[in-house]
Amino acid sequence: MQDSPTSELQEAAPPAPWLRRWWRRQPVSRQDRVAMLAPLVAVFLFLAAIASAFAYLRLEEQDRELEAVKRDVEYAQQRLRLRLLERQEQLMRMARDIANKEIDSDEFVGRAESMVIQYPELQALSWIDERRRIKASYSAPSLASFQQRLPGDVLRAGETETIFSLARDLQQPVYSQPAARSASSGLLQLHVPLADQGRFAGVILGEYSIDSLLRYGVPTEVAAKYAVALLDANGQMLAGTAVPARSAASSLLPWFTPQSNSYEIPVSPVGNGLVIRAQAYRTSLGVVGSGLFWLVGTLSTMTAWMLIGNWRHVRRRLQAQRALVAETNFRRAMENSVLTGMRAMDMQGHITYVNHAFCQMTGWSEEELVGRGAPFPYWPDEDRDQLTARLEDELRSRTTPGGFQVRVKRKNGTLFDARLYVSRLIDDKGQQTGWMTSMTDITEPNRIREQLQASHERFTTVLEALDASVSVAPLGSEELLFANKMYRQWFGTTTVGHLQMVAQAGTPNHHRSDESLDEVDSFVGLPTGQLDSIQSGNAEIFVPELGKWLEVRSRYLNWVDGRLAQMVIATDITARRHAEEQAALQAERAQSASRLITMGEMASSVAHELNQPLTAINNYCNGLVTRIKRRQIQEDDLLAALEKTARQAQRAGQIIQRIRSFVKRSEPNRTLSEVPPMVTEAVELVEIELRRRNVKLSHYLAARLPRLMVDPILIEQVLVNLLKNGAESIDLARRAPTNRSIELRVLPKQVDGHDVVAFSVRDSGRGLAPEVMDRLYEAFFSTKAEGMGIGLNLCRTIVESHQGRMHAENIYNGPDVVGCEFSFWIPVNAAMNNTAGKDAGVTA
Incomplete structure (x- = not known):
């Protein structure tokens, strides 16, 4: 059998010597293979060329038919559109006459009767006031009695409520397509609003017969050539005809079977609620009905089958056996290696196969499961009805593409959560023989998801219960990413309040030197590094709309989708x-x-x-x-x-x-003040008291003292109180005339790395007792019988309001107390000094 085709191919070989030599060097098996495959390939190429030619001709014919259908449908749509616009214009003119008080109810009925008689598609006209009460109406005699509207009636709830409200809000004509209330064809409604001095006064309701609109609106030549129909927004046919679908017997080769060309387009001004569709009648049998196609196909198939019959018969059994063994071993190893449970069922719902992972998950062996039908042993008893309904859906091909979650019972009685994915089981012939199900254990993912959901709920509950407003919005957008309950109560659900607080509070200023220009985005002015280094802003603002003072804190953060956002926290x-x-x-x-x-x-x-x-x-x-x-x-x-x-x-x-x-x-008025004038004024004020008490005052001021941003009167008050208290302490101690002195010193110092100006008042009095030292700055506490106890408390308050500190200590000479020293310091604020030159009247 092998020598015959080889010898014939050698005799038919070309006379070229090099080709003859190459052919003789090939093994017999390859020569046999080429001898069998070459004619087969030629036959298939011939069949493919014939099929391609037929397909190309059929596609050309369908394209020409489709273009003709499109032109005719667009022409019919224009005719319907013009007809509807003409009726709409007439109703709008009638609405203007009603608004101008030019016609009453009787004249409206007369005009409506004239229009209904003149235009057969118009079935009824009604004048409806703003309370949905019918003032006047006229209906065609062909209209059913329950569809007619009588004066004095009120529109039924829900009948035209939505379109009536839409016409009232838009103040423009609005079309609607209510459902038909009887077996007769439906009605298309047009609501034309009425206006009375700018106020909505009702509508004129025009009702069209969709069937008459199709009959008189579509040109005769279009209706004769095509099956024309009017459809609603859901594709349901309201009026017209449709080409019947071809039977299954005529669809043996669907890619060659002639299909009816159709085209549809919305009818404006109604829009998608009314669509006109035209379907061309089939006039040819197509390629499938062509005898030449079947003749060529049959002969080519028979030739190919005769060529490969003998060759495939010899090798088929051995190759099939080897392939089957290899495929079976591979699939068995693969199925036993995967962690996903696999289950196969036949068309009646009986288990035909389970893999090793499925058995491990459920605890049931393959022998216990194969051949079983519903209810399966791994179904929980309480979920049996639900799982039975699921199985019926699977057998009826109603499967969920994304799978579904169920509970599965192990053999030991424990339960776990699983997700099942069902797909069709197709054999090598392309026929469905059953259903394939894959099962994945999702107990741990469900537990993690529940924990995350509980954590999210706790987090949301805390944020909703805060007394502060929390809002997050992306930069450069008006989208509100998050807002808690307090924000919604204050500002609603828009970003207006968020942007207002940011605008009033301002954003943190980032100093940019020449060396850091590479680290800053010059387009948006924000650091290009990590956001953790950006300091949050803090400001106090007043919101007139709320009548509240708010402390606003803001910072930048990366939102969950990667966008740069700003979070604002506002506290009342x-x-x-x-x-x-x-x-x-x-x-x-x-x-x-x-x-x-x-x-x-x-x-x-x-x-x-x-x-x-x-x-x-x-x-x-x-x-x-x-x-x-x-x-x-x-x-x-x-x-x-x-x-x-x-x-x-x-x-x-x-x-x-x-x-x-x-x-x-x-009022306190902090200005950039010189220190010597303040000291001089205080000394001159207290000098009278010192002379009366026979106390000597010596003061020392360092040269080139820096200026301070203070209220001079308040600092003088502190110095006067300290000097007067020192004189009183000396007087109470009854010191000798040579030992009655007070020393005032003013010097620049460094405190915690900051420049300050230190004031110290040292007297030679009796000092402070330990119990007095603890209550020295307590309000209304005084060691003097006639004292009010507010002097030192006010002095400390004044000093601390200037970011300074006050200190008191006794002066000892051995174990004896020989005096007391009160000192305080005021910081030198360089930023204030720099700005004070520009505005000396800054109020602190």
């Missing part, structure tokens, strides 16, 4: 701000009262101080009067006396002005 601090304002007001009043008390305590000394210049002025004036009356004074003596009088009067005025500025109540 209105009560705290009110308390701070009241505390500031009380502190201001206390400071003024303290200065008044200080000047009251110094009243006798001030009176004595003023008495000297006033007495001198009196003596100068009396002496001048006496000498002028006696004409014993020269002009030079008169000028000298008047100058002395003026100096004494200026001295008295300076004393009074200094006292007035000290006790005057005013």
